[in-house]
Amino acid sequence: MTEPVAAQSAQARTEAAPRKMQPIVPAQTVSGNALVIVIAIMTFLSCLTLGAVTLVRDTASMWQSQISREATIQIKPADGLDMEAALATVQQIVADFPGVKDARIVDREATARLLSPWLGEDVNLDELPVPRLVIVTIDETSPPDFAAIRAALAKDVSDARLDDHRTWIDRLVSMARTTVAIGIATLGLILAATVLTVVFATRGAMAGNGQIIEVLHFVGAESSFIATEFRRHFLLTGAKGAAAGGLAAVVVFIVFGWWSSRNMATPEADQAAALFGNFAIGAAGYIGVALIVGLIAVLTAATSHITVVSYLHDIDMPGHGDV
Amino acid sequence: MIRFENVGLRYGMGPEILRDISFHIPPKSFQFLSGPSGAGKTTLLRLLFMSLKPTRGLITVFDKDRARIAQRDLPALRRRIGVVFQDFRLLDHMTTYENVALPLRVRGRDESTYRSDVIELLKWVGLGERMHVLPPVLSGGEKQRAAIARALIEQPQILLADEPTGNVDPPLARRLLRLFIELNRSGTAVVIATHDLGLMEQVDARRMILANGRLDIHD
Numbered sequence: 001m002t003e004p005v006a007a008q009s010a011q012a013r014t015e016a017a018p019r020k021m022q023p024i025v026p027a028q029t030v031s032g033n034a035l036v037i038v039i040a041i042m043t044f045l046s047c048l049t050l051g052a053v054t055l056v057r058d059t060a061s062m063w064q065s066q067i068s069r070e071a072t073i074q075i076k077p078a079d080g081l082d083m084e085a086a087l088a089t090v091q092q093i094v095a096d097f098p099g100v101k102d103a104r105i106v107d108r109e110a111t112a113r114l115l116s117p118w119l120g121e122d123v124n125l126d127e128l129p130v131p132r133l134v135i136v137t138i139d140e141t142s143p144p145d146f147a148a149i150r151a152a153l154a155k156d157v158s159d160a161r162l163d164d165h166r167t168w169i170d171r172l173v174s175m176a177r178t179t180v181a182i183g184i185a186t187l188g189l190i191l192a193a194t195v196l197t198v199v200f201a202t203r204g205a206m207a208g209n210g211q212i213i214e215v216l217h218f219v220g221a222e223s224s225f226i227a228t229e230f231r232r233h234f235l236l237t238g239a240k241g242a243a244a245g246g247l248a249a250v251v252v253f254i255v256f257g258w259w260s261s262r263n264m265a266t267p268e269a270d271q272a273a274a275l276f277g278n279f280a281i282g283a284a285g286y287i288g289v290a291l292i293v294g295l296i297a298v299l300t301a302a303t304s305h306i307t308v309v310s311y312l313h314d315i316d317m318p319g320h321g322d323v
Numbered sequence: 324m325i326r327f328e329n330v331g332l333r334y335g336m337g338p339e340i341l342r343d344i345s346f347h348i349p350p351k352s353f354q355f356l357s358g359p360s361g362a363g364k365t366t367l368l369r370l371l372f373m374s375l376k377p378t379r380g381l382i383t384v385f386d387k388d389r390a391r392i393a394q395r396d397l398p399a400l401r402r403r404i405g406v407v408f409q410d411f412r413l414l415d416h417m418t419t420y421e422n423v424a425l426p427l428r429v430r431g432r433d434e435s436t437y438r439s440d441v442i443e444l445l446k447w448v449g450l451g452e453r454m455h456v457l458p459p460v461l462s463g464g465e466k467q468r469a470a471i472a473r474a475l476i477e478q479p480q481i482l483l484a485d486e487p488t489g490n491v492d493p494p495l496a497r498r499l500l501r502l503f504i505e506l507n508r509s510g511t512a513v514v515i516a517t518h519d520l521g522l523m524e525q526v527d528a529r530r531m532i533l534a535n536g537r538l539d540i541h542d
Contacts, residue, residue: 021421021428021434022416022417022418022421024425024428024429026416211412211414212414214412215412215413215414215425216425216429217374218372218374218401218406218408218412219425219426219429219473220398220399220401220402220426220429220430220477221398221429221430222395222398222429223394223398225429225431315374
């Protein structure tokens, strides 16, 4: 007597209890997991490349600004030239030009120090025809008219030569621009590879869902409903993979930054700092990472959408299916 | 309800698979569609279900010219036609209950509005105890009944079944046939594609025989 009652109530419970419905697109499949991993790896590589490009770009502009901040005026000794008076005249002439922040004479002691590695400590500058320097600090935002300075110097102190480091700056600028261009081209290639990989991996993951699309279509689902289900699913998949890749890249940036600051005093780090400054990715780098993550998630969703639409289009075409 | 007039179909540049097909499926009728394997039974069912367009001829579905039905109007019309596929086409990640409820779910209906209907239908096809089981665990006959239940959940005006007894033993085939007859008595037109002569002999119904791309009708 009790058994049928118990069985009945168990059945009633099963029927009454609302169960959580499975999503229409299955959550976990082998190809879905592979897609997340592929997206994560490609996002990681893209973000690292982006970080490297922003680092090189920042370093290049740092080199450029450091070297273009100064110019030097060299006065060669000549017979009958009062060097100290010439230095003072040059300093006065240059300091008056707009765009010149400061003009500083490298005094005898400093000159001697500069030459000491070659000439020894007890050098007497009066006995040697040593050129002297005036260092000019330039306002980078509005640099002075170098041609006008040269003309003014030629008029009053004929033995003074202005070196605005133009040759060096030009070389550095072109080198920096080339480096940045190579970096941007590499980033472009990596992004293109990422886009293609994500598109093909998504299509691969979609291939297993052909039957689901067909069944939904045949039970009378609107095309927009089917496309939305898949888009939502793949947006989530893409976002998961891209976020993991982007996060890994950010961790790498932070770890490198921490490592370089921790080893600041070592010769290796000094060398790296001389080349790259502090290994730190700026805000642009992090914004770029966020953009790449968003782009890849959207790309995955868009690919699944296009695949669904073209699949539905094919279903209704003659020639699809068996006889 | 569905009318074919001189319908022909070819795939791409190939030969015509169906030639000059003309027939009418009246409401509440019962018919078998028969013919040897590869004769084009499935293709004809696909034409009936509007998942293929004919290369020539006129098909009228619920008084509408098939050629003039807009793509966006197809889902609503398809809901009036139930289809049972030869290979069941159940989604393996969903339970029997969820598979049967799928046509209602894709229309955006809330589960609470259809739960009792789905359970009642599952009991009617004899799957009341198997509603929370995934299709890979079901037997061939159970899958077939789940597919039939899914085709019937929206109470279609016509049911198309492609070889519904192809994967089951004769006693179950007879049970399924009784299910179709019962359904027909309740007012649904039924078209069963089969090459099982034994099945056809059990019912005195119209037979549409496809051979060499042409259709012979024996009333």
